[in-house]
Amino acid sequence: MMACLGRVLVPSLRTALSPRVAQRSVHLCPALCAGHNKWSKVKDIKIPKDAARARVIAKLTMMIRIAVKEGGPNPDFNLNLAHLIEQCRSKSFPKATIEAAIKGAEKSKAAAQFVYEGRGPGGFVMLIEVLTDNNTRSHQEIKRILSKHSAMLCDGARHSFSRKGVVVATKDGISLEQALEMAIEAGAEDVQESEDEEERATLQFICDMSDIRGVRAILDKLGVSTVSAGPEFVSNTRAPLHEDQLKAASNLLEALNDCQDVVRVWDNIEATS
Template identity: 65%
Template sequence: MFGGVLLIRGLLPRYCQRVTSSSVLLSVELCSVHPQLARLAQSPQWALQSGRAVHQCSVMCAGHNKWSKVKHVKGPKDAARSRMFLKLSMMIRIAVREGGPNPDFNAHLANLVEQCRSKNMPKASIEAAIKGADKSKALCSLYEARGPGASMLLIEVLTDNNTRTFQEVKHLLHKHGGMMCDGARHSFERKGVVLASGEGVSMDRALELAIEAGAEDVRETEDEEEKPLLQFVCEVSELRGVRSTLEDLGIPTLSAGLEFVPHNPALLPLDQLEAASRLLEILNDYPDVVRVWDNIQAAN
């Protein structure tokens, strides 16, 4: 009998997910393994062990559920954070090549460094991106493309193999309703853009602030958490002055930089908006892509 109990304990983990606390069902399951185990299943010792087995299985399930939450909630957030830091590092390398490694003489780089700090990017990562710009063999390119509904896209990439990246981006575009095309850049202008919080600021007040700060235009937008933001558009040479004036007027700014601002919007219906959103997501997830500009607007 003592040996039989040990045998049951040895088999217990193997059957803990198949059995219940009912001794009748236990007997049916165990008969297929050994006839003597069916009689042992009716004993008080087995009833005690079966309860322990069910408890052990519930603990295993709880651990599995906890891991599922970590995998599906924390994992994507960490991955998105890593991608954001990677893109910022790429933007820093481009800025260093265009204007040098000293933020005091490179306004674009200074704005990027400030943006990195606002995103809690480690200081060591920022310094590594600045120092590694000259050593990197990657080159910056700007691809022109067409998206769903005749929308226009500008895709900035940083790659050490332009032929490979061009072909892979071309494949992604073709697979998701887009294509490479010439002339897309004519739908955009290179401008300075100051991003500020729009909470508690009406559009009429935002227009007044734009005039006082010397900006050409102001646009409403939202961040990832659907919080209102304001984009103050100005000439490239006026970027630092516009930001400084907005700060003096009591408007906290979030970032400032050079962007391609569309002047010929493409109005898309809901179905094309969803397709375009998916295409932009795919392009931004590609490792060599730094940024994607578009002229998409929702049709009324």
């Protein structure tokens, strides 16, 4: 849906934990996903909050369409849909809006989901998730936007990302050291600091997709206020960009997100001084 300030190794913290728990390697790193810290503030500075919220509603509606097409309209049997409904509720979406999105997905004409791979200014890579009923139109529009912003479609960008489970929680005064200990206890692989679209501090607990429910359940028992959980693309290699490159990247990603067929864009940008 990417500013890493450095990955902190944790031997000193792990030694304070039990020997059994200490064997798990967990990394402490501000989130590599979009929407937080220095990179997010560059990226989102031109987007008024009302417009941003409208775009979030539109994108989540599209994601609900995908989930319903893939797994049906019943969230009890469609885990991805259940996660999306929860995200909508955490953002105070009206119940009628959520129900309309689900019903609209069932009645909407057939659409296909694609993920395009691209390379942007400064050498960062991105994955562009698209939902469309006309792939030729979408392909041409994506190419036009990329070309206009000195970017291009490419092969191999997917290798810079891993499909992971992400449990998002409110930070609520939790220090990064405390978050790390919680991640270890919950069985998460990473914990990352982030911000939501309203610039509220959050924590992202990264885990294997099959462990999403288990990690969230343990975090809830530990008193962590989780707000959503679901699959994400998480970058495993980063592209450092300077201020001028960040501005160009921001314009590109804003144009892509404004495209009606684009659901989400993931990037591997790291902001540098």
